[in-house]
Amino acid sequence: MTGNGITFVDQVTPDFVKSLETLAIRKTYTPDATLFMDGEKATQLFLIASGQIKLTKTTNDGKELTLQIFGAGELVGVSGLFEQELTYTSTGTMLLAGEVWIIPRQGLEKMLIKNGQFCVEFLRWMGLMNRRMQSKFRDLLLNGKIGAFYSTLIRMTNTYGKPHPNGILIDLSLTNRDLAQFLGLTRESVNRMLSDLKKQGVVDLLPHGHILIKNLAFLKEAIFCDDCPPDFCQM
Template sequence: MIKAEQPTFVPGNTRCFTELNRNRLLGTTVYRVAPKGSLLFWEGDLSDKLFYIKNGRVKLTKSTEEGKELVLYMYQAGDLIGHADLFTRTRHSFSAEVLEKSEIGVIDYKSLEELICQHGDFAIDFMKWMGVHHRITQTKFRDLMMYGKPGALSSTLIRLANTYGEVQENGWILITKKMTHTDLANMIGATRESVNRMLRDLRKQDVLDMTAGKMMIKDLSHLQHMCRCELCPVEICRI
């Protein structure tokens, strides 16, 4: 009996595409190098493209009337970025800033529409990606609004653990990406001072610790209780 080949792990939110449809999608992609600090698009720009991160990281931000920045998404290699409402020409609700030198693929909506019209199975996979995209948005807004700033912070720490966490031998989770208190404040719409205070409280409760400038989660269940965690799948509960 011939054993079936093990599927290759695909990073990012394009895992909802089959290998065939993922290759179809990436076959229409034009790649370019984006330097650190550059913008893929501004809030208010016409949304007529999708962007695929081959390598690197990109953050999506929303500006408030007071000029403050709220970080809503942190994308990495394998992620597809853009508005999911393909057939209506809208404008971007967020700005996309490149966090490190990245290789970005640009997918024109016209090419995407042709794939959807020509291949029914591709259209189904694209709808799956749209569903994941909307669920991430819904859960993030739920976490930001329902359980106050402590709940929003605990949810963000859980998402960081799912995205960048490494489980240690003692069961603790090391978040391998260094995050400043300002970064965390921008992710939950709080001040840096309030984040300092909440993190200090978590360290006093032995829920969190710092090692070499990186956060170590010692009691994940405590964070889950604080934000009424619904145990969403990892592809949804991510930063």
Template sequence: MSEQMNGVETQGNTSCFSEQNFNRLLVIMKDKNYAEGSHLFWEGDVSDKLFYIKRGRVKMTKSTDEGKELILYMYGRGDLIGQADPFFSSKHSFTAEVIEDCEVGIVENKDLEILICQHCDFAIDFMKWMGIHHRLTQTKFRDLMMYGKPGALCSTLIRLSNTYGEQHGDTILINKKITHTDLSNMIGATRESVNRMLSDLRKKDALEYENGMIVIKDLVMLQDICHCELCPNEICRI
């Protein structure tokens, strides 16, 4: 797919759509701007639309009964997000919070149903997008459940490097400021335990900090700790 279609730069999880099918999506989108701190939707809202992020960033969270927040996904430009359930009435399982001012294209489910029914090639591309989303969810839960908190943290650092990383010689700079609280919310751990694990990784010379941002110095060590299966980047992302 070309890097730009109808003036919209494409990347993220929509690379599975052909140029023709992506343009079909663009035609039915209705643009809307969201300010930082606002929400695209809340957990429990009716899931009747998808959201294509043209600019900005969004985090998808799940809240526990005790009020603790778990960050499940972080989305940016080029990502299509929402609960992919066009033929059934359902409710959102997560909350989508805007963490950078966003320009979003909104796709109504009723318009999406028409595209799926009219164009079999679009339906195939849409199934590919759903498949990527399901694999991303499966691998994240595998990381959280199978290899303990150190494995989950290392996996999260690898995903961050694939999403925001910049290669500088033998090191990778994660070009977004990620706080220890953010990391703890991503893996369901306490901030104190994340501090200890990061300190251990620094002592082992696996990472360091540069202007408040994480620099990965030994990617192989992180991969060994989390038993990395070398998933493609569209799956191994935050």
């Protein structure tokens, strides 16, 4: 995966991954290809071998929100297990072309029933994902627009950050519209906030939509950051 994010594959044992491989159908997708739609019956899971998948949700008023962007090593499309009528809770599309392992949900459920160790690993990973999501929603709800924006930048450094001579490079190509969709804000609002941070020397805007965080401490102090473990503080 791009950056420092700890992925599903990092969380489970190699034996678990090998067992998933026996269930999987490998398929290569082009950018913008749809893997699953919000509300569809959830019969498959998707393990990313390469490329990136974007999860989005459309609100009742037609606004598209970006929930997460996942890279290689991540498992997506999990809305639950061991229920008859599960549906996807978001839409998954390819952001960058790559290979995906398509895993039947029933096959995974049977594998977990047979292997208690795999079941423990999977539940541990689901717990981590839930804590990440709760932490993200807490920040978005409690910190206001500017705080939510700062929190998102902090999470991006933990998930996609790479060391740079002048700070931390968010190694993800993002337009201001992309950033706005993470926050449910307008592009104009994000433009203003980025411009203010650049004037203060907190960030720099690099070619190809990359953001350089030059003063991470400023962002953390502004929102009274709890310094949660990086495993939790991710996108």
